[in-house]
Amino acid sequence: MAIKPNTAFLASYQIYVALFFVFLAAPLVAAGMFAFNDSQFPSLPWQGFTLDWFFNDSEPKLGMFHDRRLLRGLYYSFVIASGVSLLSVFVGTCNAFLFVRCKFPAKDFFYIMMVLPLVIPGVILGISILLLASNIANGAEEALSLDLDFLRPGIVLVVLGQFSFITTITSLVIIARLKKFDASMEEAAYNLGASRVRVLRTITLPFLFPAMAAAGIVAFLVSFENFNTTLFLVGSEAPLTITMYDRMVKVGSTPVLNAVSFFLMIGSALLALVSILVQRDKPQT
Amino acid sequence: MKQRDIKRLSLILLFAPFALWILLLIVLPHLGMFYISLREKVAPRTYEFGLENYINFFAEPIYWNTLIRTGSMSLLVTVLALLLGFPIAYYIAKIAGHRSRGALFLMCLIPLWVSDLIRAFGWILLLRETGIISSSLQWAGLVSTPVEFLYNDATVIMGLVYTVILFMIVPLVSTLDGMDDAMVEAGYNLGGNGPTVLRRIIIPYAMPGIVSGCIVVFMLTAGSYLTPILLGGKNSSWFTEQIYDQFITRYNWESGAAFGFLLLAFTSLVVWGGLKLSGQTLNSTVARS
Amino acid sequence: MQAHTENDLECIRIQKHFGSVRAVDDVSFEIPKGSFFSILGPSGCGKTTLMRMIAGFEQPSSGDIRIKGKSVIGTPPNRRNVKMVFQHLALFPMMNVYENIAYGLRCAGASKEVIRSKVHDVLERISLPDVANREISQLSGGQKQRIAIARCMVLDPDVLLLDEPLGALDLKLREAMKIELKLLQHQFDTTFVYITHDQSEALVMSDNVAIMNQGKFVQIGTPQELYHNPSAAFVAGFVGDTNRWAGRVTRVEGNTVEVETEAGLAMRGSIRGAGAPGVGDKVSAFVRPEFITAAKAGISAGQTGSGQNVIDGRVDSILFNGANSRVLVRDRAGELIEADVVLTGGPQDLKPRDDVTLSWSPEQTMSFKA
Numbered sequence: 054m055a056i057k058p059n060t061a062f063l064a065s066y067q068i069y070v071a072l073f074f075v076f077l078a079a080p081l082v083a084a085g086m087f088a089f090n091d092s093q094f095p096s097l098p099w100q101g102f103t104l105d106w107f108f109n110d111s112e113p114k115l116g117m118f119h120d121r122r123l124l125r126g127l128y129y130s131f132v133i134a135s136g137v138s139l140l141s142v143f144v145g146t147c148n149a150f151l152f153v154r155c156k157f158p159a160k161d162f163f164y165i166m167m168v169l170p171l172v173i174p175g176v177i178l179g180i181s182i183l184l185l186a187s188n189i190a191n192g193a194e195e196a197l198s199l200d201l202d203f204l205r206p207g208i209v210l211v212v213l214g215q216f217s218f219i220t221t222i223t224s225l226v227i228i229a230r231l232k233k234f235d236a237s238m239e240e241a242a243y244n245l246g247a248s249r250v251r252v253l254r255t256i257t258l259p260f261l262f263p264a265m266a267a268a269g270i271v272a273f274l275v276s277f278e279n280f281n282t283t284l285f286l287v288g289s290e291a292p293l294t295i296t297m298y299d300r301m302v303k304v305g306s307t308p309v310l311n312a313v314s315f316f317l318m319i320g321s322a323l324l325a326l327v328s329i330l331v332q333r334d335k336p337q338t
Numbered sequence: 339m340k341q342r343d344i345k346r347l348s349l350i351l352l353f354a355p356f357a358l359w360i361l362l363l364i365v366l367p368h369l370g371m372f373y374i375s376l377r378e379k380v381a382p383r384t385y386e387f388g389l390e391n392y393i394n395f396f397a398e399p400i401y402w403n404t405l406i407r408t409g410s411m412s413l414l415v416t417v418l419a420l421l422l423g424f425p426i427a428y429y430i431a432k433i434a435g436h437r438s439r440g441a442l443f444l445m446c447l448i449p450l451w452v453s454d455l456i457r458a459f460g461w462i463l464l465l466r467e468t469g470i471i472s473s474s475l476q477w478a479g480l481v482s483t484p485v486e487f488l489y490n491d492a493t494v495i496m497g498l499v500y501t502v503i504l505f506m507i508v509p510l511v512s513t514l515d516g517m518d519d520a521m522v523e524a525g526y527n528l529g530g531n532g533p534t535v536l537r538r539i540i541i542p543y544a545m546p547g548i549v550s551g552c553i554v555v556f557m558l559t560a561g562s563y564l565t566p567i568l569l570g571g572k573n574s575s576w577f578t579e580q581i582y583d584q585f586i587t588r589y590n591w592e593s594g595a596a597f598g599f600l601l602l603a604f605t606s607l608v609v610w611g612g613l614k615l616s617g618q619t620l621n622s623t624v625a626r627s
Numbered sequence: 628m629q630a631h632t633e634n635d636l637e638c639i640r641i642q643k644h645f646g647s648v649r650a651v652d653d654v655s656f657e658i659p660k661g662s663f664f665s666i667l668g669p670s671g672c673g674k675t676t677l678m679r680m681i682a683g684f685e686q687p688s689s690g691d692i693r694i695k696g697k698s699v700i701g702t703p704p705n706r707r708n709v710k711m712v713f714q715h716l717a718l719f720p721m722m723n724v725y726e727n728i729a730y731g732l733r734c735a736g737a738s739k740e741v742i743r744s745k746v747h748d749v750l751e752r753i754s755l756p757d758v759a760n761r762e763i764s765q766l767s768g769g770q771k772q773r774i775a776i777a778r779c780m781v782l783d784p785d786v787l788l789l790d791e792p793l794g795a796l797d798l799k800l801r802e803a804m805k806i807e808l809k810l811l812q813h814q815f816d817t818t819f820v821y822i823t824h825d826q827s828e829a830l831v832m833s834d835n836v837a838i839m840n841q842g843k844f845v846q847i848g849t850p851q852e853l854y855h856n857p858s859a860a861f862v863a864g865f866v867g868d869t870n871r872w873a874g875r876v877t878r879v880e881g882n883t884v885e886v887e888t889e890a891g892l893a894m895r896g897s898i899r900g901a902g903a904p905g906v907g908d909k910v911s912a913f914v915r916p917e918f919i920t921a922a923k924a925g926i927s928a929g930q931t932g933s934g935q936n937v938i939d940g941r942v943d944s945i946l947f948n949g950a951n952s953r954v955l956v957r958d959r960a961g962e963l964i965e966a967d968v969v970l971t972g973g974p975q976d977l978k979p980r981d982d983v984t985l986s987w988s989p990e991q992t993m994s995f996k997a
Contacts, residue, residue, distance in 0.1 A: 147355045
């Protein structure tokens with residue numbers, strides 16, 4: 054018990070921790086609460102509770118579910134995030150098998166290469182991919198008069214740009230799980246007469262599935278909220294964060310942005326919860 | 339022999355997606371960016387190779403001042419995030435009860451899943467002249483006129499710390515979590531007091547987590563765009579803004595590429611220096627887990 | 628040739644190299660049908676590699692493995708009728724007990740009815756008829772053990788390999804499982820090949836035991852043979868507890884030698900193992916504690932027969948363990964000697980610092996040329 058710090062110290066420590074969480078929550082609460090304020094501006098004083106900023110169908114208080122541009126942004130965000138999470142989980146799973154199971158020369162070097170995209174600033178990922186794609190597209194147009202439209206800013210480039218660093222995240226999540234896998238389980242199945250494909254299908258992938266699902270959800274969320282990389286690659290199909298930013302800069306803050314924020318926060322929290330639940334192991338022993 | 343062929347084939351099949359990803363989306367774009375940064379537009383559609391873009395950067399104090407300012411503010415943010423985040427991580431990993439630990443960790447993570455944009459938006463609503471804090475202060479009678487908290491360096495730094503502190507706390511919690519309580523107890527048992535145990539046992543043990551958190555936090559801060567712009571306004575002078583400016587406003591991709599490359603080189607240099615100073619490697623820190 | 632078909636498993640001059648390391652070096656043995664065979668050796672002796680070659684997870688560098696007389700070199704593990712119980716059992720946590728046991732049958736393409744009846748049949752035989760729908764995490768350690776065996780036995784293998792499956796259990800359960808495994812082997816009447824570094828597991832359960840060291844089989848025999856007639860110093864030292872002396876031969880007399888130990892003790896011993904030592908040769912002498920009689924000095928002087936080895940010493944400490952109690956006696960040379968004693972709890976019992984006389988017969992002093 055000598056380890057326990059004295060009570061005054063512990064109390065102030067706890068106060069500090071509590072204040073920290075207040076600090077964490079403050080802007081989120083501020084962003085969320087004005088979604089329900091019956092006012093044209095997201096600021097005090099409180100004018101009474103309303104759901105208009107979600108459901109009202111006419112100006113000046115056009116609700117988010119009737120705002121065509123916001124809805125389109127939401128739709129594009131959804132498409133992009135789905136594409137990114139599918140692709141990055143697939144490549145992340147391949148990477149996990151590559152780095153956990155295979156032996157090959159310069160493995161440490163390649164592992165660092167795999168982690169690198171996580172620490173490259175998103176802005177730079179965005180511009181470097183934009184430059185390369187545009188140059189290829191220009192070259193193809195001049196030399197072969199081919200019109201490689203998908204290499205112009207647009208959904209494909211946004212997906213590729215986000216995929217380029219999100220894959221590191223999914224790889225790390227799936228690698229961590231595969232490392233915990235008891236390889237003798239595969240040998241046991243093989244020993245019991247299963248073919249290699251069957252072992253993969255009935256033993257390894259089911260074991261890996263929670264991590265793959267969690268990685269997919271993380272990828273989806275990170276893609277949904279990404280701004281820095283997307284900014285340079287976006288074409289006419291702007292995802293939600295870009296649409297919101299445009300609105301904020303051009304129109305100024307309006308409570309409909311609070312409504313979107315609230316909606317996104319709830320959605321993210323739910324998805325994050327799901328990702329934690331699927332990753333939780335059944336009690337062992 | 340057959341088994342060996344299968345192994346080789348599966349190695350190739352597994353390596354292919356990895357190689358395509360790293361080569362096409364990371365290596366080639368960066369090489370391309372470097373290549374373009376060495377070009378210089380002399381007339382429409384005619385280019386000359388040279389270091390003109392880099393010379394421009396160093397000739398114009400506003401550019402390199404911005405880079406230095408971005409770097410030093412990012413370092414400050416990193417240090418603040420470490421100082422503020424370490425006690426929180428220690429509390430979650432070692433002091434909180436078994437049940438509240440998970441909940442606290444989750445609460446730490448929730449802002450992670452909320453977009454930068456929304457977080458910055460929340461701060462704007464709190465801090466601007468007509469914002470919640472200013473109104474509350476007026477209502478309480480502490481000030482007589484609205485106060486503007488936005489658009490100054492302190493706010494930008496606070497906003498950045500807020501944005502990145504989670505990336506400091508998460509690796510710290512997972513490192514500290516792996517630390518045997520008995521080590522701390524042994525430290526006290528052998529006659530250490532609070533500060534020495536912290537300095538001699540806890541911090542050396544947490545070093546990989548500390549370095550890993552610092553690297554991620556520094557890179558994220560230096561590469562951030564939204565928070566400095568929205569909280570610092572037009573005068574925030576963040577280097578990513580310059581890059582955006584070159585690309586989108588001036589449409590000078592060559593110079594933008596050079597700026598991007600400089601930012602990458604500069605931040606990598608700082609990270610490399612940090613690793614050398616702390617005696618860690620990229621492998622033992624960020625690549626861990 | 629006829630004898631070959633009687634053997635479930637034969638290994639002929641098996642070798643396995645990893646680079647320059649010889650993990651398994653020229654191992655040959657055959658296991659008759661329906662017996663319990665153990666491979667006992669310290670960790671790193673190559674026993675796991677040997678087992679993995681039998682299962683097919685590794686390919687031997689040279690030599691042949693025959694199951695029921697047929698070579699299985701080149702047959703992949705999933706086509707060999709050799710099943711394996713893994714060290715940590717490797718039960719599939721995402722499946723329940725029924726699905727675990729049915730896994731191999733499903734791979735073999737058995738029909739649903741066949742699977743159902745076979746699974747229930749094997750669960751009866753391991754006396755766990757009601758656990759079919761349990762999750763693996765709900766089973767106790769001993770139950771998991773039996774399910775792991777059932778999962779293999781339901782496939783009716785020619786040979787069942789067990790790779791230290793008791794290692795993870797606590798001591799009490801391990802003792803119980805030893806007996807249980809032996810009974811299961813009788814019941815299924817299948818050849819078990821059991822790998823362990825724990826000599827008591829090997830001795831209690833096996834019909835035959837092979838002692839393995841540094842990639843080679845040192846001796847194969849029944850547990851009694853290994854214990855009483857070890858063919859090499861390694862076996863004498865590895866199987867059972869023993870006192871050990873290193874010394875030189877001072878006199879040879881038929882099958883008996885006189886040895887002077889390094890500490891200066893003189894004793895007579897019987898020559899064991901390969902190679903007869905001559906005068907001046909180095910030897911290792913082994914005496915098991917149960918063959919040494921410890922008596923209070925003075926009292927028993929007359930009882931020791933002529934020709935016995937007799938040493939005086941003083942009790943250093945008593946290691947009380949019920950029927951297996953022991954004394955540690957420090958001899959004049961300062962070495963500690965272990966001897967089994969009966970402690971009744973009465974006043975006659977030996978106590979620390981008592982002067983004692985140790986005596987044992989030369990016949991029990993197993994001397995190997997070093």
